[in-house]
Amino acid sequence: MAADTEEPAFYETLIWSEAEPDGDLLDPPLSRADVVAALLRIADGEGLPAVSVARLTSELGPAGRSVPSHVRYLGDLEDLLIDGVLAELVLPEPKPGQWQADLRTAALELRAAIARHPWFPSLTFRRPLFGPHALDWLDHIMTVAEGAGLPIAEAAAYAGIVTGHVLGAAMCEAEEREMQRRRAGDRTNHEVHNVLQEFLGGIVTSGRYPAFSRFLQAGAQHLTPDESFEISLDALLAGLALRASGRTTTE
Structure with a gap:
């Protein structure tokens, strides 16, 4: 991930300890849900190294001008990404005895x-x-x-x-x-397979690894x-x- 500003220790500033901005009152409007969705698109499409406040601002277009009201540090972005993924979980009520x-x-x-x-x-x-x-x-x-x-x-x-x-x-x-x-x-799957087969064949004939050889010979x-x-x-x-x-x- 790209660094944005000097990152404080997590206990010095934590996005969850601050009130979530009312996205409708921002100019332009921008909700935390919009921020999270944009972060997930970036991380999924470009990988974690691409995630930054600057990239988020670009991803959101005109609404990106309101990004500073939501996030300031890389840790903020990471926290929102983690929670965005866990928000997808469907967890049924625990069943007694199960x-x-x-x-x-x-x-x-x-x-x-x-x-x-x-x-x-x-x-x-x-x-x-x-x-x-x-x-x-x-x-x-x-x-x-x-x-x-x-x-x-x-x-x-x-x-x-x-x-x-x-x-x-x-x-x-x-x-x-x-x-x-x-x-x-740059090798094809067939070429890789042939190289591995030759190597594994040598393992079997060596007799040094009997259990692993039985696994290979069984065609498991x-x-x-x-x-x-x-x-x-x-x-x-x-x-x-x-x-x-x-x-x-x-x-």
Whole structure:
């Protein structure tokens, strides 16, 4: 992201601690929703490095003259982007006795939003999640986790584990896609396949990696990223359920 002005520490200025301007009273009129929509267009279409106050002003055309009434710093833009993505989540009311299923639903909903906005995870590790929709997300998954019979501190830990798994998996997948793009270069998929087959064949004949070789020789179908994620998510939730069961029966 492009820097706009000297950035203060997040605790010194936070967009959520200030009253939202009445967009209808600005000249020209400009709502926060309009600002968020423009930021999402820029980030989705051009990537996070393109996001700046100057680029936002340009994107909004004549209404851009009112941008300073809404945002001043890069952190403001990042906070609005984070909350704009989380505003898309549809989180149903928790169902009694179904906390695992509800955590799974929430995790898949967040993953779907990240698929629409692949840049999102990196922002969450450098900005506090204090926006209204971010707090909606945190409150929802903590409420769901409390359904396991956990005290709030442990429910919050469960919520963090699930959220971290979703974000971490998405970041790993993004890095792998970028690695594959760089590795392929100007080569065709067929050329890349041939190079890899030759290399993997050498691994099998070396006899040094028996389990991996059995996997290759079995012609096992590779899982899609979504399939792999759901397996890992289900395993994670099963482990959390086992721990919660032990936690509640020993109290």
